[in-house]
Amino acid sequence: MRGHDLAALRRLNTIAVLRFLRSQGPERPQTLSQLAAATGLSRPTVDQVVEELTVQGWLAEAPDATSGRSGRPARRFRFRGESGRVVGVDIGLHKVVLLLSDLAGQIHASEREDVDPQMGGAERLAYLRSRIERFLGDHKVRADELWALSVGVPGIVGESGRLTSVIVPEWSDFELARRLADAFPCPILVENDVNLATMAEHWRGAAQLVDDVACLLIGHRSSCGILLGGRLHRGHRGGAGELGLHRQLGLARAHEALVWRGERPEGESEVAALARASAAGDPDALEVLDRYATCLAPGIGALLLAVDPELIVLSGGMTPVGEALVPLLTRHLREVPVDVVMHVPRIAVSTLGEQGVALGAVRKALDTVEAVLSDATAPLPSVTR
Incomplete structure (x- = not known):
């Protein structure tokens, strides 16, 4: 084998070990024998890869869990999720939600703050x-620790990252990532908020075991994210699922039916009262x-x-009424006039609450980390401890 072939092979071996340990999470450290069995690599090869990754800061030896037993315990290793951070942000019309995650997907901090819906485009950018x-x-995150910043926005995001928004009109034909780049020296990702909510449902929500999913935003705005074959379907220009923009489908005005005039204690929201x-x-x-x-x-x-x-997930501001809404919606879907019997899939209600979009933003940011760690053409960078 030529020299560059050997280097590529070593890199593939490194990817195999790193990917497996990262998938196990910090709570499941692995021995060298377990790593060899899981990756199909020889024990000496695994030993060499683990040593290199430990020196580079990607792995750490886990504490001995067999204290008190006779014999020398097997060494166990874990992926160091704390070697970097990613941030997921949901900047909506009325609120901003921020999540801080390590590289293993563990959420370490979350914050939410109300936003003035009348805030203009320039003011909103400065605020964000x-x-x-x-x-x-x-949360004392240094610039060199931040691997990616991902932001969810209400609007269509094209392949180039250019945003078109009817919610914040001044953010139409707008490159939000470029506007944030001078403040944050890391990859900046911008995506439609409902698409990110769909990714979150597939990652840690109601759609974890399903690969063909439609995630429907319900509330004062109606939109949909689509996952096909386990992959987000954005469409040619990023507009897939924006059914609320089609006036004749009725979704744009559906929220007008949500008027509750019944008993409502002081301080209780209309949604909470209706629920x-x-x-x-x-x-x-x-x-x-x-x-x-x-x-x-x-x-x-x-x-x-x-x-x-296969599945519809209801998310958004009206999920508190979801359990009562599901049977009503199922019945009306079965009554939609079509020339054939339309299959109505199972409908589930999201349990991710207001963090759904920001959690999807974290998932998208982690995907960029995965791309770096899985790149067989470039050396793996070292990380600080």
Whole structure:
């Protein structure tokens, strides 16, 4: 074998060991024998790779869990998720959510803050930049520790990263990543918020065991993210799933049915009141949700015929009423007038709450880390301890 062939082989061996240890998480360190069995590499090769990765700062030896037993314990190693950080951000019309994760996907900090919905585009950009900087400063994240920053936005994001938004009109034909690049010296990713929510559901939510998924945002805005074959389907220009922009499908005005005039204690939101009343079987609340489901059904029915997903996940601000909404929506979908019997898949309610989009942003940021760690054409960089 030629020299560059041997270097490539060593790099592939390194990728195999690193990828497996990273997949096990910090709670499942592995012995050299376990690594050899899992990767198919010889014990001497694994020993050499582990030694190099430990020196580079990617691996650490785990504490001995067999204290008190006779004989020399087998050494166990883990991936050092703490060797770097990524940040996921959800900047919506009314709020910003920030999550700090290590490279193993462990969330170490989360923050949420209300945002003035009347804030203009330039002011919102300045606020976003300063808010992220404060978040990093509060949690003592150094610039050299930050591997990626991922931001979820309400709008269509093209392949080049150019944003088109009807929620923040001044952010149309806008390159948010470029505007943030001077403040954060790391890869900056921008993605549609519902697409990120879909990724989060597949990673840690209701769709972990399903690869064909439609994630529907419900509330004052209706939109959809689509996952096909386990991969996010963005469409040619990034607009796949934006059914709320089609006026004749009814999704754009569905939220107008969500009017609750019943009992509402001081301080209780309209959504919380509607959820409480519907859970108690209040007929007026169930009628409100039934009207809402009637408005949603034609657009979702069109999506089912086009994509035929295995699962629909309801996410967004109206998930508190999700359990009462699911049977109503299922019934109305079965009544959508079509020439054939339309299959209505299982409908689940997201349990990720307000962190769903930011969690998907973390997942997208970690995918860039995965790309670096899996690149067989470049040497693996060392990391600080």
